[in-house]
Amino acid sequence: MASSVLGQALPRIDGPLKVSGSAEYTTDRIFENMVYAVPIGSTIANGRIAALDASQARAMPGVIEVFHRGNVGELYKASPKAGMIDETRPPLADDVIRYYGQYVALVVAETFEQATAAASCVKVTYAGVDAPNVALELSADDEPNEVDRRGDPAAAYEASPVKVDQTYVTPAETHNPIELHATVATYDGEQFTLYETTQSVFNHRNVMSEILGVPRENVRVIVKFLGSGFGGKLWPWPHDALAAAAARELRRPVKLVVTRKQMFETVGHRPRTQQRVRLSADRDGTLTSLRHESINDAGMLDEYDENCGEATPYLYGTPNLLVTSAQTRRNIGPPTAMRGPGAVPGLFATESAYDELALALDMDPVQLRLRNEPTRDQGLDIPFSSRHYVECLTLGSEKFGWSERSRAVGSMRKDGVILGWGVSGCSWLAARFDAEARVELLADGSARVAMGTQDIGTGTYTVLAQLVAEATGIPHERVVVELGDSRLPPGPTSGGSMVTASVIPAVLGAAREAMKSAIELATSGPQAPFAGRDAGDLRFAGGRIVARRGGKGVPFDAALRKASVSRVSGSGKGQRTFGQEHPKYSIHSYGAQFVEVAWQPEIARLRVNRVVTVIDAGRMINPRLARNQVEGSVVMGVGMALFEETRYDPRSGAPVNSNLADYVVATHADAPHIDVTFLDYPDTELNELGARGVGEIGLAGIASAIAAAVYHATGVRVRTLPIEIEKLLSA
Amino acid sequence: MNAFAFTRADSVAGALRAAGGDAKFVAGGTTLVDLMKLGVENPTTVIDISRMPLAGVSRMPDNGLQIGALARNADVAHHPDVVNGYPVLSQALLAGASAQLRNMATTGGNLLQRTRCVAFRDTAMACNKRSPGSGCAAIGGFNRNLAILGTSDRCIASHPSDQNVALTALEATVQISGPKGERSVPIGDFYLLPGDTPERETVLEPGELVTSVTVPPPAPGAKSAYLKLRDRASYEFALASAAVVAIVRGGTIERVRIAMGGIGTKPWRNLEAEAALHGKPATAEQFAKAAQIVLSDAKPQSQNGFKVELAKRCLIAALTTVTQGA
Amino acid sequence: MSSQAFVSEAVAPTAPANAQPPATAPKVVEVVFTVNGNRLALVVDPRATLLDTLRETLGLTGTKKGCDHGQCGACTVHVNGRRVNSCLSFAAMHDGDEVTTIEGLGTPENLHPMQAAFVEHDGYQCGYCTPGQIMSAAALLSEPCGPSNADVAESMSGNICRCGAYQNIVAAIQSVRTQG
Ligand SMILES: Cc1cc2nc3c(=O)[nH]c(=O)nc-3n(C[C@H](O)[C@H](O)[C@H](O)COP(=O)(O)OP(=O)(O)OC[C@H]3O[C@@H](n4cnc5c(N)ncnc54)[C@H](O)[C@@H]3O)c2cc1C
Ligand code: FES
Ligand code: FES
Secondary structure, eight states: OOOSSTTOOOOOTTHHHHHTTOSOBGGGOOOTTOEEEEEEEOSOSSEEEEEEEOHHHHTSTTEEEEEOTTTSOOOOOOOTTTOOOSOOSOTTSSSEEOSTTOEEEEEEESSHHHHHHHHTTOEEEEESOOOOOOOSSOOOSSOOEEEEEESOHHHHHHHOSEEEEEEEEEOOBOOOOSSOOEEEEEEOSSOEEEEEOOSOHHHHHHHHHHHHTSOGGGEEEEOSBOOOOTTTTSSOOHHHHHHHHHHHHHOSOEEEEOOHHHHHHHSOOBOOEEEEEEEEEOTTOOEEEEEEEEEEEEOSSSOOOOOGGGGHHHHSOOSOEEEEEEEEEOSSOOOOOOSSTTHHHHHHHHHHHHHHHHHHHTOOHHHHHHHTOOSSBTTTTBOBSSOOHHHHHHHHHHHHTGGGOOOSTTOEEETTEEEEEEEEEEEEEOOOOOEEEEEEEETTSOEEEEOBOOOSSSOHHHHHHHHHHHHHOOOGGGEEEEOSBTTSSBOOOSOTTOHHHHHHHHHHHHHHHHHHHHHHHHHSSTTSTTTTOOGGGEEEETTEEEETTOOOOEEHHHHHHHTTOSEEEEEEEEOOOTTOSSOSSBOEEEEEEEEEEEEEGGGTEEEEEEEEEEEEOBOOSOHHHHHHHHHHHHHHHHHHHHTOOOOBOTTTOOBTTOSTTTSOOOOGGGOOEEEEEEEOOOOTTTOTTOBOOOSSTTTTTHHHHHHHHHHHHHSOOOOBSSOOHHHHTTO | OOOOEEEEOOSHHHHHHHOOTTOEEESSOTTHHHHHHTTSOOOSEEEEOTTSSOOOEEEOTTSOEEEETTOBHHHHHHOHHHHHHOHHHHHHHHHSSOHHHHHHOBHHHHHTOOOOOHHHHOTTSOBTTTSTTSOBSSTTSSOTTSOSBSOOSSOOOOOOOSHHHHHHHTTOEEEEEETTEEEEEEHHHHBOOOTTOTTOOBSOOTTOEEEEEEEOOOOTTOEEEEEEEOSSSSSSOOSEEEEEEEEEETTEEEEEEEEEESSBSSOEEOHHHHHHHTTSBOOHHHHHHHHHHHHTTOOOOSSOTHHHHHHHHHHHHHHHHHHTTO | OOHHHHHHHOSSSOOOGGGSOOTTOSOOEEEEEEETTEEEEEEEOTTOBHHHIIIIISOOTTSOOSOSSSSSOTTEEEETTEEEEGGGSBGGGGTTOEEEOHHHHOBTTBOOHHHHHHHHTTOOSSOSSHHHHHHHHHHHTTSOOOSSHHHHHHHTTTSOOTTOOHHHHHHHHHHHHHTO
16 A cells, blocks of 8 residues: 555644634534523432422523423433443432432523523422442452452562552542533434434444433434543433433423533543552562552442553563452442543552562662563463564653663752652553444545544544545545444444544445445446456556556546446445454553653642653554644643542532632643654554554553652652642652 | 623712612622622622723822722733832732633722632532531531631631732722722721621622722832742642742841732731841741741641641742842 | 524624523613624623623534633633633623634634644644634734743643643644744
């Protein structure tokens, strides 16, 4: 394949729409006769609804209806195989309140102002109110689940000369995409059309159809632009069902926008994790045992396993290992996947522990990691498809200037400020979801590719255009990309950094089939440009149909016009590798994070100055987009390390800092200088182009690298995130 | 948000006529609209005063400065007389909120901004300030950002402003017009401690309008600075802040004014600490003593004990900055 | 209906049916203002923020809501040439004002230099905070702001980008500033 567009840092094809306010996000939908819905959340976390008095609200101007358990209509549980949903109880299903903010009613009015005013006038009284369990200290409710085991880690630990045994905690975090979760639901008596903030139109359709009790064909889910989600928008949440139910009852389009406060209560969070890590090593740094035991909180009704040990079994070599996970129930809205679920909190713990081990060994932390580089995946006992972790570490060291590090705490200074340097490794899985695509070649010389996946900001629109351009030679500006609609061929969920890897076989397959059709068209019929020739003698290149022997050939669109057809099309399919029972290869991305922090003890000010990141994620389809993903992850990592924690009031169970002034995320001024390098080793075990995915890996390892740098600057080892000022005041 | 009537006043007299009952003035709206959305403020009438001709910043005959109540925070911060004569005020304003908010926020509105205590801002939580007698959910609850000075067993809400901390160190005066005429209140007397009546935050009576703030002329040789400490680098309220105005000659502190933010129930000034510095050498040791005096009465809550140490470092650093090279 | 089309047509108070507060509403306010060069006379619910009025009544949905409390900057528009958070003022407070939204800055076919720079420098990911970032950045050009990247970052800190495209946003702004 002639490589012209792949690997090019093309600007996004949807850029002009995004910068001009023309990109249509879910809440931008406005329909004739549309009404506004405002959900009401409970103000207790543990009890039940005794009475709900909506009389005053109903009498208010513009109010159309107040929905509650008695009048919302049937909402069912989706069957377990329908698809993914983290809160399986349908909204308003019973009067039991299990978490603060759980929806108890929905006000619908002609305008947003009227609906919000009325919502504040619905009186809800509660009974049987008990103290909520939102305790921070986690202990497993049931026997931990053994994720992986090899050798005899306890015995090896006892026998080893150098040990680390520490517990690390990552707090509840809220995704907080800047786009609020929302639904605009329409119902015409038979068909639901749901404009959703979803990272997965197909899962959403499948689950919502069961919740609404209608066939899948009767639900269409659309999301043309998504204001990101970071996992929070993977699966449906209760407001989706409420909006659809209101549209069903009222037969009017319903717009429901979840407030920022409600987003802390009702659309998931990264659960709190508590992770005990025990490491042991020989004096030369050889890892003799590794135990990683984690607990996370879950909601009162549903299971949620954060799986912090995701990367633990394969990242380093050791003969003796134990990985377990456990859950404990809390009166908190159910957790959900947040960017890099499992591995991100997990690597904070294990990579921090390696840093502590390096100290205990008096060894350079980069050297310690190099020492324990395995030759195969010791967890699954299979070879790696393509692993260049060592190069990430060594190249990162070089770029960062790691060799100039002076090891003693607080020993490095610049411009009167103490510098701290820290390093961490990172890793993230690479796999494919099922995906189908249709590619059409049009008689005007353009192409169209259709796939029911979403662009959540990662650049899927652009990547699809590049793939079609690559396969057909049609300029990428002439490729129209159609996404975000469950009427299109089923595409992958935007999750797990798997979209790019997943779409490649489907799109390339569809493009090839379409090109084949064009060639056949060019040979059939007396008027055809290659009439009478064998299709096998022709090929499609640079947007033209040409003879294999040579010659100029004809533009494909001329052949189409000659035949009086508007288009030829092809379908393509790619199969999932995600969740495969017996993989042949261990397929993962790797990286190294080097961080410099600045510490001014006289004013207790800590800032992250610069980050050098080297990522081994296969081939880059578009380095501009990929770099942006990694830079954005690093920024989120600064927030994770230093600021972010959803705090629950122990008395009411409410997330109390449920707004963007009290739940602090990184601003422009907090962003460090970020230097991203991609190693370019195509991983063709995953797909023919060798592209993996970069949506999450950049966040992994940032918090541990920052924590290591903070230790280096201050002498304070912070094992419970975030690293707030108060934890450093003793330094 | 409850329904309300909206009127516009284009003169002080008009505003005062329209005022009364539970009517509220709106200037920039960045506090009032926010709190109305939260159901914390529920006026039945809102009087838009933003068009009144009170946006000027002008020199007074005594060479002091008069800042109109409607002067936008951004305009004040960048006004040459402020930048040159009162750097502490310019720095404090620029350390506050965001560029957009500073374009909206007014001097008068900023003087009267309300606490950021989450219990105050959430009508589902108990708050004696919002709803007298209901209790205080912040005591023993989320109080990391709340006050350690000037608290009572009814209220521990911190005063959140940066501007007012600088104005306190500058010994500004608030000019007020009301149904009973005009009056001036030194900023040190403008704010009230919560005591048993946390719902009363200032001496402003219902229906009274702030028309301007005046600051005395800069003392010859005075230097000033504002230091704000917070978790993230920008767009966040202070965990601790310090405004310092000082005259140092030959290494000796001749005159100093200190006000602190983020730690008190009002902009915090401690005369004793200032007195302790007068005539003393501008040294780290003296600064530490002054900081000790300011924080000696601190009453930490369950989450904000760290502010005692943080505030000390903040004050010492601000004093160091202002007196360096003097 | 496209928002552009609506605004150029609507010189009189002919908002969509559902945007007019119903006759039973006790209190309404008239406001006459200019939005993207079009003079509009509206009758609004005094509770309606400038943000909701732009989006839901005028169909100018380019301006985004990310928090509704002044805490994110997604709603940034220009009022009389200065950037403000449109979620924290009532539409009724803008009688006589000139409002510019992202739609008024440039169109996909005819981008403002700042919009073009955001495309060139990939100053976004999901694009949701982007209109606010760009309105902020365009206003910054005529504000007192130091020359360094750090100065720009500080001045832009009222616009949160959860996707974290900060480095590229600052690069985009600096490219426009240095081109004069
Ligand atoms: C996200 C966010 C972050 C912020 N960060 C900071 C920060 O870091 N530091 C900081 O200092 N501030 C900060 N602020 C607060 C901001 O500075 C204030 O909201 C602003 O100064 C209030 O001014 P305004 O003109 O908008 O007031 P308005 O909201 O119009 O009015 C506030 C109050 O004052 C009354 N009022 C207004 N003018 C007068 C007058 N002339 N006479 C009598 N009464 C009057 C009103 O009735 C109302 O009760 C922040 C605000 C937000 C939303
Ligand atoms: S929506 Fe206005 S600042 Fe967030
Ligand atoms: S581009 Fe997604 S929030 Fe900024």
